[in-house]
Amino acid sequence: MFETTDLNQRNRQVESRVKTLFLLMTLLLILPVLVILTMLVIKGGPMLSIDFLFTEPTQGMTAGGILPALVGTVWLVVVALLASVPFGVAAALYLSEYAADNWLTRIINLAIINLAGVPSIVHALFGVGAFVLFFRFGTSILAASLTLAVMTLPVVIVSTREALQAVPHAFREACWNMGATRWQTIRRVVLPNSISGILTGVILEVSRTAGETAPIMFTGAAFYLPFLPQSVYDQTMAMSLHLFVISTQVPDVPEGLPYGVALVLIGMVLSMNALSIAFRTYLRGKKKW
Amino acid sequence: MAESASNVTRTDAIETDAIKTDAIKTDKLSLWYGNFQALFDVDLAIKQGIITSMIGPSGCGKSTFLRSINRINERLGYVRTRGKIEVLGHDIYGPEVEKVQVRKQVGMVFQRPNPLPLSIRDNVLFAYRLHDPQHRRKGKAALDEIVEKALRQVLLWDTVKDRLQRPAGLLSLEEQQKLCIARLIPVQPRVLLMDEPCSALDPAGTEAVEELIWELRGDYTILIVTHNMAQARRASEECIFMLMGKVVEHTDTAQMFVTPQHEETANYIEGRYG
Known part of the structure; x- marks a missing residue:
């Protein structure tokens, strides 16, 4: 009564083939990541030293x-975050906690999705027009960071909104029924329980911002500027642009140098991501539901 | 006021101060969710200080009615209401009415216990802190006293007094539901609305919460929606039967279950539909 039939056997064969196929595709997917990391470590690893991180480029960047690129990237990222996080979180709070589901909200949502789809080079040109020329910030950290901020805003909004939506609706109901205003509900219940998700989104944002090249190319990042920026109105070097420049624009660059720069850049990004994961785990442990 | 005569006898019976007004009185209350009409000209007068239960099949408008009394329905943008709702003689849709005050005076308990993700103590003090701007100046002792009083009133103090700082989510469902009642007490609401407060609980929990609700009557006017006919019968003094957004019958619970006046009521009570 419970014996295997031909059909069962055929099904089992198909099952195992399908599973193997999916496994192979998954492995194929992580292959590039492994190759990139291995290449970087092998070729760029020997470049790394304290001096490499803390001195300026010499001999025409060969x-x-x-140092100036490293510091410049930190400047760009920090200023971009200072601009995008308040706007992004406020917009997400409005959309998640206040906005009624009407045509205006739908248009805003549509705009956010489209903003996320705008190519970064278009953002760059927008940045030139808006921040460099119209607001007369010139090519500066401020203009470049604001361009980055506009570009990353949709991501901040979406990730923050997701974090807010992850807080069970029953908590809001409970608060409202006790006579709490929306803001009291947000401050006492929603934000404390979504802050880990929000911060995770923000940190991932940092890693994305750090690697962007196009938006800063015309707005504030300099080709070669062997001293450190003093204020947001200065131009600056940046890791991503520096990598592009020494890879394609400068003759006679030793082979290991671009790998070293790429390794430091990816190291910055990955350590940021690791930080965000650690942080999320820590805050999750403190949750009370 | 046609009802006031019967009102007096009822309130005399439970030994509260002479009360002349109904706790909740609706006049031709109709409500729409978008194009769907959920309530049709509901006229109800719910007496102060007693437990009134609302029964009826799913979708008959019981919960909708309940959610109109503290104006929480308005949170859904597509709800339209027509008619009048008076709570303790005051039109809650009046121009000078502050919704926050309505929700303070009219507490709500939900089907699924929904303590906030805070400590037990902070849950009890949550509404109190919202409504008393002076709460920061109150000493810890004064707040402790409020917490103890509320938790004693819901018969929870002895179980939780040693773990007030623990997260409320760790309590059993029965304890959570009691906590959800306790957190309303410090702001001294006049009316408690309960939307199937026991349906997520096991039989022992149901019994315990029912007992608690019974204890609270007199101090509060309690309106309780239930699917559980036995519960309506043993835990309420008056009973309202609703069907398809209309009130079919509103009478003494004992009378409703022994000699229902309408055929629909009889059919529902006997379990012929629902």
Whole structure:
């Protein structure tokens, strides 16, 4: 009564083939990541040293370190975050906690999705028009960071909104029924329980911002500027652009140098991501439901 | 006021101060969710200080009615209401009415216990802190006293007094539901609305919460929606039967279950539909 039939056997064969196929595709997917990391470590690893990180480039960027680019990237990221996080979180709070589901909200949502789809080079040109020329910030950290901020805003909004929506609706109901206003509900219940998700989104944002090249190319990042920026109105070097420049624009660059720069850049990004995961795990442990 | 005569005898019976007004009185209350009409000209007068239960099949408008009394329905943008709702003699749709005050005076308990993701103590003090701007100046002792009083009133103090700082989510469902009642007490609401407060609980929990609700009558006017006919019968003094958005019958619970006046009521009570 419970014996295997031909049909069962055929099904089992198909099952195992399908599973193997999916496994292979998955492995194929992580292959590029492994190759990139291995290449970077093998070729760029020997470049790394304290001097490499903390000295300026010399001999037309064919020797020396990357300090101005490293510092410049930190500037760009920090200023971009200072601009995008308040706007992004406020917009997400409005959309998630206040907005009624009407045509205006739908248009805003549509705009956010479209903003996320705008190519970064278009953002760059927008940045030139808006921040460099119209607001007269010139090519500066401020203009470049604001361009980055506009570009990353949709991602901040979407990730924040997702974090807010992850807070069970029953908590809001409970608060409202006790006479709490929306803001009291947000401040006392929604934000404390979504802050880990929001911060995770923000940190991932950082890693994305750090790697962007096009938006900063015309708005504030300099080709070669062997000293550190003093204020947001200065131009600056940046890791991503520096990598592009020494890979394609400068003759006689030693082979290991671009790999070293790429390794530091990816190291920055990955350590940010690791930080965000650690942070999320820590905050989740503190949740009370 | 045609009802006031019967009102007096009822309130005399439960030994509260002479009360002349109904706790909740609706006049031709109709309500639409978009194009769907959920309530049709509901006229109800719910007496102060007693437990009134609402029964009826799913979708008959019981919960909708309940959610109109503290104006929480309005949170859904597509709800339209017509008619009048008076709570303790005051039109809650009046121009000078502050919704926050309505929700303070009219507490709500939900089907699924929904303590906030805070400590037990902070849950009890949540509404209190919302409504008393002076709460920061109150000493810890004063707040402790409020917490103890509320938790004693819901018969929860002895179980949780040693773990007030623990998350409320760790309590059993029965305890959570009691906590959800306790957190309303410090703001001294006049009316408690309960939307199937026991349906997520096991039989022992149901009994315990029912007992608690019974204890609270007199101090509060309690309106309780239930699917459970036995519960309506043993835990309420008056009973309202609704069907398809209309009130079919509103009478003494004992009378409704022994000699229902309408055929629909009889059919529902006997389990012929629902």
